[in-house]
Amino acid sequence: MLFDKTKFTSKTVPLFVMVSPATAWLVLLIAIPLLYIFVISFCSTTESHNIAFSFTLKNYIKLFDRTILSIYWNSLSVSVLTAVFCVLIAYPFAYIMVKTSPLKRTLMMVGLMLPFWTNSLIRLYSWRTLLGRNGYVNDFLIYIGVINEPIEMMFTRSAVVLGMVYTLLPFMVLPIFAVIDKLDKTLIEASKDLGANFIKTFCYVILPLTAPGIFAGVIMVFIPSLGLFFVSDLMGGGNNQIIGNLISRQFKEAFNWPFGATLSIMLIAITIFLVRVYTKKGGKLDELGAV
Amino acid sequence: MEKEPEPSGTNSVIEIKNVDKFYGDNHIVKNLTLSIREREFLSILGPSGCGKTTLLRMLAGFEHHTKGEILINGESIDDKEPFKRNINTVFQNYALFPHMTIYSNIAYGLKMKRVKKDEIEKRVIEVLAMVRLEGFENRYPSQLSGGQKQRVAIARAIVNNPQVLLLDEPLGALDMKLRKQMQIELKRLQRKLGITFVYVTHDQEEALTMSDRIAVMNRGVLEQCAPPSDIYEKPGTKFIADFIGESNLFESVVEDGSDSTDGNAHLFSEGGTLLGKLEQFEENELLYVCVRPEKTLYSLASVDGFSLCGIVRENIYLGNVIKTIVVLTNGQEVKINLSPGQVPPAIETVLYIYWNVKDCVMVRTISHRIFTELEKVKLNEYGEVMEAEPINKEEVKSQEAP
Structure with missing residues (x-):
């Protein structure tokens, strides 16, 4: 009886025709490459950097190499800092956006999204002009006499975090905005009615009820920030490697595709783990992608 | 028709004096004067959009009146935030905190007032018994039925022992039978607690069965405030005669x-x-x-x-x-x-x-008052007012607006 649903009848033909291009697309561009990555992560390389299709676990053992672990550590700390700063900036921003008039809300939304119509490489390069040794910020600080020597602001971990926050902020604002916007305003009134001032209302009512949005935002920021290698390349100048750098180097420079594949699989595993935690906590998958 | 029966010996808790409320150009509440007495069950009755909820929200402190004065115990409430008023509200959609248990919901108000823990526990248990919800402490609002949520909402308000309880169509979402039952329970509760209830409703039957007095509003104007029998038997205006029964x-x-x-x-x-x-x-x-x-x-x-x-x-x-x-x-x-x-x-x-x-x-229609007032105004040949009879211009203006 189970197979009743999949029986081809004259009715299911149009459905089949409609769905099949999307299915073909997904299989061709996502499922097959992913499967290929998974397979080669168990392979080794030949002398001439070709892939040797023989089963080995040495790539997975190599993950626990000290240098690799330190890059993981660095990458995770960059991502945690990025997520924290994004929350601190995005929450008040989203809150004001909900509270303000429709016109100002639209303006804030445009202000948030407009930079993303420009290439992100160009936008990151412009930070160099601002923060570099001979950049405007250093020039200005010397001019007003706060410092004598230009400070090294670029190519530090802070610069990488800055670049990440700058690149990923909208992904934090949007889910938080959605959840604050949906919050039942009478709950805030009820809290005030029961004798709570704004701070208490925020701590006991608003924050707990908007936490799913924050968590969704954290996932949307945390996961990409592990992989955005060009941000750490441009802002960190190669001194601050993240997982993304490691992977791109395996594919582009070291020609060790199997190890690159292993690192990618690890990244996917981390992602799945975080999403699992999110859904376990009652979050909805739709809200991660829909906004 | 603000002729009220003589105060029946009880003092007024809330004095609303010539209050106007505008939303932009919309005149929501028009020159409203009303005094609410101690320990009375006052219903504010009117069709939807008559300004009754706005009036209630002004008392609760969620809205500010544009003109006039609202006094609670003789003190102006102009700059009193909602959380500083000894008034609690039962919201139309209950507004229970979905992330808190029934116990925490009810304890919330006391917690904010820094009441001692064992005292909170005692009072929450007491009030749960009063609304017949013993044993529901650890449930969440989503696990309750409409009637139960309603009772939690009432319990959450009365546990704070407010001087005035504001209820905004609290039984609107319940089915007929449950509503009747809750009406009787509410009335019983009000007698027992001796709290002033200000009850907003559009259901005249509800207002007639429960209230000591009914204030009928229409288009932002208070048409009459009187005991239910008077409202029914001696309607003050055409609107009331038509609206009630x-x-x-x-x-x-x-x-x-x-x-x-x-x-x-x-x-x-x-x-x-x-x-x-x-x-x-x-x-x-x-x-x-x-x-x-x-x-x-x-x-x-x-x-x-x-x-x-x-x-x-x-x-x-x-x-x-x-x-x-x-x-x-x-x-x-x-x-x-x-x-x-x-x-x-x-x-x-x-x-x-x-x-x-x-x-x-x-x-008579309430606009009748305006016309009789206008009759007294003598105009000269240019249409200007010749004799300024002592009429309350603002009142007339407010009545004219539809």
Whole structure:
């Protein structure tokens, strides 16, 4: 009886025709490459950097190499800092956006999204002009006499975090905005009615009820920030490697595709783990992608 | 029609004096004056959009009045935030905190006031018993039925022992049977606690059964504030006569040179002449004679003073009452309620409508007041006001707005 649903009848033909291009697309561009990555992560390389299709676990053992672990550590700390700063900036921003008039809300939304119509490489390069040794910020600080020597602001971990926050902020604002916007305003009134001032209302009512949005935002920021290698390349100048750098180097420079594949699989595993935690906590998958 | 019965010995808790509320250009509450007394159950009744919820929200502190004054215990509430008022609200959609258990929901207000933990526990248990929800402490609002949520919402408010409890259509979402049951429970609770209840509703039956006094609002104007029996039997305005219960309204004017030898007012209406109570009349004043269907009588021969002739259109059997609908010569429908024992007149019978003069009420529209005020203003040939009679201009203005 189970197979009743999949029986081809004259009715299911149009459905089949409609769905099949999307299915073909997904299989061709996502499922097959992913499967290929998974397979080669168990392979080794030949002398001439070709892939040797023989089963080995040495790539997975190599993950626990000290240098690799330190890059993981660095990458995770960059991502945690990025997520924290994004929350601190995005929450008040989203809150004001909900509270303000429709016109100002639209303006804030445009202000948030407009930079993303420009290439992100160009936008990151412009930070160099601002923060570099001979950049405007250093020039200005010397001019007003706060410092004598230009400070090294670029190519530090802070610069990488800055670049990440700058690149990923909208992904934090949007889910938080959605959840604050949906919050039942009478709950805030009820809290005030029961004798709570704004701070208490925020701590006991608003924050707990908007936490799913924050968590969704954290996932949307945390996961990409592990992989955005060009941000750490441009802002960190190669001194601050993240997982993304490691992977791109395996594919582009070291020609060790199997190890690159292993690192990618690890990244996917981390992602799945975080999403699992999110859904376990009652979050909805739709809200991660829909906004 | 702000004529209120003499204060029945109790002091007023809330004084609303000439309060106006605008939303942009919308005049929501118009020159409203009302005093709410200690320990009374006051209903604010009116059709949706009449400003009753806005009035309640102003008392709660979620809205600010544009003009006028609101005093609680003689103190102005202008700069008192909601959380500083000794008033609690039961919200229409309950507004229970979904992330807290029933216990935490009810304890919230006490926690904010830094009441000691064991004291909180004692009072929460006590109040849960009062609303008959023992054993629900650890459930979440989503696990409760509508009626239970409603009782939690009430418990959460009364646990703070407020001076005034504001209820915004709290039974609106419940089904008929549950609503009736909750009405009785609410009334019982109010008596027991001795708290002033201000209850907003659009359900007249609810207001009539529960209230000590009813304030009827229409288009932002307070039409009348009186005990339920007065509201029903002596409606102050045409709106109330029409809105509360069923009534037959006859638009009429005073007959010229009417002799008042028999002590009745002789009136003209489109359907014919009729009798009303003798009162103070203005010349050519438009009056409405209001007669309840159960007080409306009929006879086959014309009755002295009445010439309302009509034809029976329909007899509707409603169990406890038979409703006879008579169409007058001008097309107006008149409803007559007969008790089930009586034999209704056959359809298409021609008959005459009459009533005992003591059973009718003479009402006016509220705009009537404005016109009588305006009559007093003398204009010169350029249309300017010549004699400034002491009229309250603002009042007139506010009444004119639709």
